[in-house]
Amino acid sequence: MQKDLTGYRGKALDLLISSNVEVGSLIEVVDEETRYEGVLMPRYELADDEHIVVKLQNGYNIGIKIGPQTTIQQIGSGKKPKYQKPSIPKSRPNLPRVAIVSTGGTIASRVDYRTGAVRPALTAGDLYAVVPELSDVAEVKAEILFSILSENMIPKYWSKLARKIAQIVKTGADGIVVTHGTDTLGYTAAAMSFALQNLPVPVVLVGAQRSSDRPSSDAATNLLAAVKMATGPIAEVVVAMHKGLGDETILIHRGTKVRKCHTSRRDAFKSINVPPLAQVREGEVEILVKEYQQRDKTRKLSLKEKFEPQVALIKTYPGIDPRIIEFYKEKKFKGIVFEGTGLGHLPEECFPPIKDAISKGVVVGMTSQCIAGRVRMTVYETGMDLLSMGVIPLGDMLPETATVKMMWVLGQTKTPEEAGKLLLENLVGEIAKRSVAEEEAFDEAGL
Amino acid sequence: MKLDYKAIGLTVGIETHQQLKTRHKLFCNCHPDLSELEPEIRFLRRLRPTQSEMGQVDPAAFFEFQRGKTIVYEATSDTSCLVEMDEEPPHNLNTEAVDICLTIAVMLRARIVDEIHVMRKVVIDGSNTTGFQRTAIVAREGTLEVGGKSIPIQNICLEEDAARKTGEKGMISHYAIDRLGIPLIEVTTGPVIHTPEEAREVAKEIGDVMRATGKVKRGLGTIRQDLNISITGGAIIEVKGVQRLEDLQKVTRFEARRQHMLLVIRNELRNRKVIEKNLQEEIVDVTKILEHSNCKVIKDALRRGGVVLAVKIPSFGEIFGLELGPGIRFGTEVSDYARFWGGVGGIFHTDELPAYGISRNEKTDLMNSTGCKERDLLVFVADERERCEEALKAVVERCKQAIDGVPPETRASTTEGTTRYMRPRPGAERMYPETDVPPITIKRERLEKIGQDIPQMPRDLIRKLTVVYGLNKKLADQLSDSPFLDLFETIINETSLPPALVVVTLTETLKSLRRDGIPVDTLDEKEIYNLFLLVDSGRTIKEAIPDLLTWISNNRGRPAEEAVRELGLERLGDKQLKEIANRILDENPRISQEPLRRSRKILLGLLMKEVRGRAEAEEAIEVVNRLLSS
Numbered sequence A: 001m002q003k004d005l006t007g008y009r010g011k012a013l014d015l016l017i018s019s020n021v022e023v024g025s026l027i028e029v030v031d032e033e034t035r036y037e038g039v040l041m042p043r044y045e046l047a048d049d050e051h052i053v054v055k056l057q058n059g060y061n062i063g064i065k066i067g068p069q070t071t072i073q074q075i076g077s078g079k080k081p082k083y084q085k086p087s088i089p090k091s092r093p094n095l096p097r098v099a100i101v102s103t104g105g106t107i108a109s110r111v112d113y114r115t116g117a118v119r120p121a122l123t124a125g126d127l128y129a130v131v132p133e134l135s136d137v138a139e140v141k142a143e144i145l146f147s148i149l150s151e152n153m154i155p156k157y158w159s160k161l162a163r164k165i166a167q168i169v170k171t172g173a174d175g176i177v178v179t180h181g182t183d184t185l186g187y188t189a190a191a192m193s194f195a196l197q198n199l200p201v202p203v204v205l206v207g208a209q210r211s212s213d214r215p216s217s218d219a220a221t222n223l224l225a226a227v228k229m230a231t232g233p234i235a236e237v238v239v240a241m242h243k244g245l246g247d248e249t250i251l252i253h254r255g256t257k258v259r260k261c262h263t264s265r266r267d268a269f270k271s272i273n274v275p276p277l278a279q280v281r282e283g284e285v286e287i288l289v290k291e292y293q294q295r296d297k298t299r300k301l302s303l304k305e306k307f308e309p310q311v312a313l314i315k316t317y318p319g320i321d322p323r324i325i326e327f328y329k330e331k332k333f334k335g336i337v338f339e340g341t342g343l344g345h346l347p348e349e350c351f352p353p354i355k356d357a358i359s360k361g362v363v364v365g366m367t368s369q370c371i372a373g374r375v376r377m378t379v380y381e382t383g384m385d386l387l388s389m390g391v392i393p394l395g396d397m398l399p400e401t402a403t404v405k406m407m408w409v410l411g412q413t414k415t416p417e418e419a420g421k422l423l424l425e426n427l428v429g430e431i432a433k434r435s436v437a438e439e440e441a442f443d444e445a446g447l
Numbered sequence B: 001m002k003l004d005y006k007a008i009g010l011t012v013g014i015e016t017h018q019q020l021k022t023r024h025k026l027f028c029n030c031h032p033d034l035s036e037l038e039p040e041i042r043f044l045r046r047l048r049p050t051q052s053e054m055g056q057v058d059p060a061a062f063f064e065f066q067r068g069k070t071i072v073y074e075a076t077s078d079t080s081c082l083v084e085m086d087e088e089p090p091h092n093l094n095t096e097a098v099d100i101c102l103t104i105a106v107m108l109r110a111r112i113v114d115e116i117h118v119m120r121k122v123v124i125d126g127s128n129t130t131g132f133q134r135t136a137i138v139a140r141e142g143t144l145e146v147g148g149k150s151i152p153i154q155n156i157c158l159e160e161d162a163a164r165k166t167g168e169k170g171m172i173s174h175y176a177i178d179r180l181g182i183p184l185i186e187v188t189t190g191p192v193i194h195t196p197e198e199a200r201e202v203a204k205e206i207g208d209v210m211r212a213t214g215k216v217k218r219g220l221g222t223i224r225q226d227l228n229i230s231i232t233g234g235a236i237i238e239v240k241g242v243q244r245l246e247d248l249q250k251v252t253r254f255e256a257r258r259q260h261m262l263l264v265i266r267n268e269l270r271n272r273k274v275i276e277k278n279l280q281e282e283i284v285d286v287t288k289i290l291e292h293s294n295c296k297v298i299k300d301a302l303r304r305g306g307v308v309l310a311v312k313i314p315s316f317g318e319i320f321g322l323e324l325g326p327g328i329r330f331g332t333e334v335s336d337y338a339r340f341w342g343g344v345g346g347i348f349h350t351d352e353l354p355a356y357g358i359s360r361n362e363k364t365d366l367m368n369s370t371g372c373k374e375r376d377l378l379v380f381v382a383d384e385r386e387r388c389e390e391a392l393k394a395v396v397e398r399c400k401q402a403i404d405g406v407p408p409e410t411r412a413s414t415t416e417g418t419t420r421y422m423r424p425r426p427g428a429e430r431m432y433p434e435t436d437v438p439p440i441t442i443k444r445e446r447l448e449k450i451g452q453d454i455p456q457m458p459r460d461l462i463r464k465l466t467v468v469y470g471l472n473k474k475l476a477d478q479l480s481d482s483p484f485l486d487l488f489e490t491i492i493n494e495t496s497l498p499p500a501l502v503v504v505t506l507t508e509t510l511k512s513l514r515r516d517g518i519p520v521d522t523l524d525e526k527e528i529y530n531l532f533l534l535v536d537s538g539r540t541i542k543e544a545i546p547d548l549l550t551w552i553s554n555n556r557g558r559p560a561e562e563a564v565r566e567l568g569l570e571r572l573g574d575k576q577l578k579e580i581a582n583r584i585l586d587e588n589p590r591i592s593q594e595p596l597r598r599s600r601k602i603l604l605g606l607l608m609k610e611v612r613g614r615a616e617a618e619e620a621i622e623v624v625n626r627l628l629s630s
């Protein structure tokens, strides 16, 4: 059987192989001056090949340098972890049924203190063990659809996820929770919003900014709120994440209007241009808006899961080289979304390739890199010029949402005219008709 | 009671935690200082015990989590950033702090590890926002000579200091996070210490070695010791947070005595043939018996809809009253368990009745209704039902443990030097790698550079104090013990005051004021310094120092200058002294009629009485001698 020597290479790997030990072995490391005893640990991938990592009896890891005289001997086998599978709490018939679909990341995990490995909680049983309060909120079913890092998400997976959710909806579940890495969680939320229209029950996407192996993780509180929300009245695709630094309130954002605005804070997700839909506080749902799609289990879900991946999002900047646009045109991209400056502008050097692209059937839309606000291309001449070329002003749509929508629209229709019409239509709350002065929302976005 | 420590097999190991004097914190760029501002940021968190692969969670921690324990963190942006709030990953390990640790490791002749790996040690009491403390072994297996004995140093670790607890109310704990992330060195000795005096000497020597680097913080709260104390037949008790060396000796003494007394109780219980099976969690409701009681605690509890629940502890009569240490009886221990596990205010037991407004009749009713005989004890609690139940379960549990003697616990040291129950001792430390911080390889060149700059050992510091400042050995020792070495050197360099006066003030004077209950530990070093400047410039005199220190301690935040004015302790000039002396002579004409030596003595006595703290004795003598000359 292959020995586990994760992370080791070169000199260290050779010595470990010739010493016939593996990760988890209790070993003795001796050289001229020192003698260490401990359990061999995995080595992190980018480290040198001069050291081996040993967990001492007191629980600390240290790195031991391998010299010409170093010998390693196995003196015992480390204790193998015995993980006791937790039992699933008795199902309570009156509780709503919520399905949890995992796409990767570790919303719930446990730590192997022997090797330091963090393992995802895979089953409903694991989830209940880590977040026992779940059993008070819903009868939970869990399943893993993907195990990918969210930065590796692609439109093909969106289609698969949408089909999975549609299938679960058909089984009569009262709500669905999707766990997702936070990097592209906003994009997936938008994608599900377009792919799953006319939802009878809530679809709640949830992630964590602090990994779930740490006691301070936001994963459990977010997950609890997400499951609560999945039993709630809003039958839309939404995102559940922390409101502030503290654990008391979880905000519910509309899937097409939410953006990750901070690299590391728990409250990284903000509703942009609109107020959040609801919040969950002390386990109670509080709706914050008047207009939303009510839960209605008789409503028939409309699944439209096709996405066209040949779509680009281009952010303009002073000195942008117009050949960038030509590149996409030559590579036969079907749609381009621009993150223009201000109200929706691009430098005039870009006009010729854009004009050409549109004439060749590429659908081109305009959003703003200002993050908040609405494009308005009739105010200045540049905007007028772009409009006259056929660039579509995408209102107050987020650039990320607009890109996802472009992919979706081009998955539904091949004709640029029809695509243009769909882009301008507010389908699932991606375009707000009014821009309301939300001082608080504006402040909270840190803008 | 004097214990023969050798006979009882006292064994002590010391963990010394010392804050390092670095430019910034261990994993971020914040100043490693406590904030003086009002907290501007508050946030509420819950720490969730993470399940280990073995399915273990710290039982006490899990219990507190289940009870809904929440933590309110308070921060100011001058001393804390997103890293301390657990809102940003840690930055790289502070290399300045690593170098200080390496220096101390060399001084302690320890083996430095080849590669430092930062670990996460799970701590979910709230003292770390992450739920773990970041810690790393820097060196192992050193030695330190103390009093001719070689003390093994097991580990030298570099770790982040924890947040400061600023309050607790019900299930909400408050922590200030300014201290979180200040670099700490932890030096652990082997369990080779056998008397309280030796514990003090070893701790002092370790502290001296660290201070000799000049790169560790000074002052109260910058050094803390944890002690592992056991006696033969007992269990290891971990005592947290001893701050002063005098306390360390006292804590060891009292803790040894407490454990010894617990073994005495164990033997008594064995004589009485008490076995675990006798102690049942049969909780009975005695609310009816006490519903008209005059006891305030009970009345309040009942008014709030609570109940009085009781449990019988057979054959425990008179045990609860046995003293384990000053102000601590066995009943106190049991009560601490009830408080911790039940969240109740305390317990009642029948041995102490009638008292607290509970009458003799009520006692008899209680005993009879629960079938308690003379030698039995009834313990009861008044509070919400659930709390009462948890509290009484803990009471029974603690009594069961008494049959075995000393339960292993983590205890907190008190200002009196005793220890109180904090929580059960956590199982094996749950540690896993801090994957956000890359390991650091210790290169040979780095060690060579550090080797060139190893400071003098403390013995050499004492030599410096005696030779350069002319202090005697005793004063030099006292000063090197005190947190004021830096302050002393500043004062000596900037004034012309005699070193002995400054040392005596900084050590003995403060100590005696502390003994008198003056809150001298709140004194700001800056004000002490200002006070010496006032003495040096002649605004006041050295004899006024104790009174002025007292005033400044009692009036925190107000300057030394004001103390002089408020107390009227401005130094009197020669002319004023003479005026007062003349007035005394006018009022007491008989003085001049005495023989010269006697008349001088009387006048001096009366004069000093009037100008005490406002004039030096030598000046008064001179004035008297001038007025009454032959």
Ligand SMILES: [Zn+2]
Pocket (backbone or CB within 6 Å): B025, B028, B029, B030, B079, B080, B081, B082, B083, B084, B181
């Ligand atoms: Zn910081």
